[in-house]
Amino acid sequence: MNHQVILFDINETILNLSILKPTFKQYFGDENHMDRWFSMLLHSSTVCLVTDVKTDFKSLALAALKSIAGRLALTLSDEEYANILNTLASLPAHSDIKPALVKLRAAGFTLIAFSNSSSSLLSSQLTNAGLNEYFDDAISVESAGTFKPSNNAYQYAVNKLGVPAKDIRLVAAHDWDTHGALSAGLKAAFVDRFGAPYNPLYITPDIIASTMEGIAEQIIKSKR
Known part of the structure; x- marks a missing residue:
């Protein structure tokens, strides 16, 4: 090599990541929640590495989505969460x-x-x-x-x-x-x-x- x-x-x-903004507007009412979500995802990954919590990026991404939904008093189905996360792969x-x-x-x-x-x-x-x-x-x-x-x-x-x-x-x-x-x-x-x-x-x-x-x-x- x-x-x-x-x-x-x-x-x-x-x-x-900006392609995700319409998806966040659709599910959370504001495309700016995308930036909030990604910041929360990075923050939680840092917490996990510092405190030796074994997990993966997808699990943390889902947890961050659920946190935002909770703060906005929204209820999303498992399918809707999956739709958002699947966009991350494309x-x-x-x-x-x-x-x-x-x-x-x-x-x-x-x-x-x-x-x-x-x-x-x-x-x-x-x-x-x-x-x-x-x-x-x-x-x-x-x-x-x-x-x-x-x-x-x-x-x-x-x-x-x-x-x-x-x-x-x-x-x-x-x-x-x-x-x-x-x-x-x-x-x-x-x-x-x-x-x-x-x-x-x-x-x-x-x-x-x-x-x-x-x-x-x-x-x-x-x-x-």
């Missing part, structure tokens, strides 16, 4: 993804999908988004029994790849994820998809851009 490896976070970084890639991945592969990098999603969900997401051919492998932290940004999650990827941490770079749209990777000894790149300032308390990566193509250009330049 090429010793210059790039890990890509999937949800929001590679895949566009998210489209952001428009800047495929061109960037093509450039990075042509430059000789090994590209790995790396996600908190379960192995089965991650597989479905990549297939449905038409991205399988762009990645050399896919790694779910489910197999490590943890979630990012646990140090164990990144170390699991390092061990699985058999490449020194310093030769692996994580690309993510979440500053907590790039901070986690940098804390674990990896390199990182932050794609600023939301225009929010990078948390000043976190370790800042050497590569930051507003698009994935901008990220790819900087990564390729850094290799020379």
Whole structure:
């Protein structure tokens, strides 16, 4: 395997969650509950990794949906919850993804999908988004029994790849994820998809851009 490896976070970084907004408007009355749901999902995954609760991303996603429904005094059926979660497996890639991945592969990098999603969900997401051919492998932290940004999650990827941490770079749209990777000894790149300032308390990566193509250009330049 090429010793210059790039890990890509999937949800929001590679895949566009905005397709879920009409579904949230349909079931919860406001599309903005999608952002609330995803934040709750990430929060609960962090609580579980810190307190050593063994679970999976889909279970936490469902729990977050039920929490929002409860707060809104809504009653959804099991089928309706399933309809929302099934949409998570069919998210489209952001428009800047495929061109960037093509450039990075042509430059000789090994590209790995790396996600908190379960192995089965991650597989479905990549297939449905038409991205399988762009990645050399896919790694779910489910197999490590943890979630990012646990140090164990990144170390699991390092061990699985058999490449020194310093030769692996994580690309993510979440500053907590790039901070986690940098804390674990990896390199990182932050794609600023939301225009929010990078948390000043976190370790800042050497590569930051507003698009994935901008990220790819900087990564390729850094290799020379």
